[in-house]
Amino acid sequence: MAKFTYMILLVVMALLGACQSLGEVDKSPVADASPPLVILVHGGAGSVGPKGMSKKDQAAYRAALGLALDTGYAVLAKGGRSLDAVQAAIVTMENNPLFNAGKGAVFTAEGKNELDSSIMDGRNRNAGAVAGVTIVKNPILAARAVMDKSPHVMMARDGAEAFAKEQGLDIVPPSYFFTQKRWDQLERARARAKAKAALPASSHFGTVGAVALDADGHIAAGTSTGGMTYKRFGRIGDSPIIGAGTYASDLSCAVSATGWGEFFIRGTAARDICARVQWNHDDIQEAADLVLADLEDMGGTGGVLALTPKGTYAFFVYNTNDVPGRKNRRPE
Numbered sequence: 001m002a003k004f005t006y007m008i009l010l011v012v013m014a015l016l017g018a019c020q021s022l023g024e025v026d027k028s029p030v031a032d033a034s035p036p037l038v039i040l041v042h043g044g045a046g047s048v049g050p051k052g053m054s055k056k057d058q059a060a061y062r063a064a065l066g067l068a069l070d071t072g073y074a075v076l077a078k079g080g081r082s083l084d085a086v087q088a089a090i091v092t093m094e095n096n097p098l099f100n101a102g103k104g105a106v107f108t109a110e111g112k113n114e115l116d117s118s119i120m121d122g123r124n125r126n127a128g129a130v131a132g133v134t135i136v137k138n139p140i141l142a143a144r145a146v147m148d149k150s151p152h153v154m155m156a157r158d159g160a161e162a163f164a165k166e167q168g169l170d171i172v173p174p175s176y177f178f179t180q181k182r183w184d185q186l187e188r189a190r191a192r193a194k195a196k197a198a199l200p201a202s203s204h205f206g207t208v209g210a211v212a213l214d215a216d217g218h219i220a221a222g223t224s225t226g227g228m229t230y231k232r233f234g235r236i237g238d239s240p241i242i243g244a245g246t247y248a249s250d251l252s253c254a255v256s257a258t259g260w261g262e263f264f265i266r267g268t269a270a271r272d273i274c275a276r277v278q279w280n281h282d283d284i285q286e287a288a289d290l291v292l293a294d295l296e297d298m299g300g301t302g303g304v305l306a307l308t309p310k311g312t313y314a315f316f317v318y319n320t321n322d323v324p325g326r327k328n329r330r331p332e
């Protein structure tokens, strides 16, 4: 199992573009009768290579991803559910200002933080999501509460916040989400908007997500984000939308996506990957590559993690252009 854990760690780094020199790893599940325990986490489809950030920042990202991985893995190792592992991993990243989720969420054009999150259980395709929340410390916990404690799948804005309060979740003042780094990003985005220049791709980096497989063979997925810097008019991205940014079904696969949300919504990306696996019996990597190539044709950028109940998985699937070591996985 130690080897498998190490492989998983590479996966963690892979989506952030840090493993360009690490090459391929064996993706076959461990060969024994019981399903392997698997957790994959991502911190967005940005760059942790030398071009993307300083050595110090790279180390901080790797440590934060490692903590998420260890936290989620500990749940699985104790016989816990993949759903709980995904949730636990995401909470650690929501609490870390490095990521565009929870504490480190980006700012809207009006200078607010509006957070989106969703979670899905592959066992029974139960799902929960919140969108546009401004005072919920951990949106992934609110998404989970929507799933477990209500008859609904998605709640938005003040309604979602009232529900989160009712459920006894941690409520924080909006100022909790202020970070200077994100504010500076907003100022730069405002300047670009004034100059009628396009926003940089990095305006949507740093979303977090996880997929996991537990000892009972069930998979789950979750995603959490602040969305895109300078988003306007109550814009909601793909992260809280089941089938776009998050999907999980034991019949096919679990997916957490990150990238330019509008394209993931239009392409129903997460479900499209799993539909290929379910109905076309595609290999998971091929399914993810094809769907990402399709999004790229539409003009979208981003990446996904995808995992099947057999323990096969796809990673390093992104088309974010400034990722060092980016591989062109477009199928021939």
Ligand code: ASP
Residues within 6 Å of the ligand: 044, 045, 100, 204, 205, 206, 207, 225, 226, 227, 228, 236, 237, 238, 239, 245, 257, 258, 259, 260, 261, 262
């Ligand atoms: N997909 C997110 C959104 O569009 C942003 C991201 O993944 O970085 O809201």
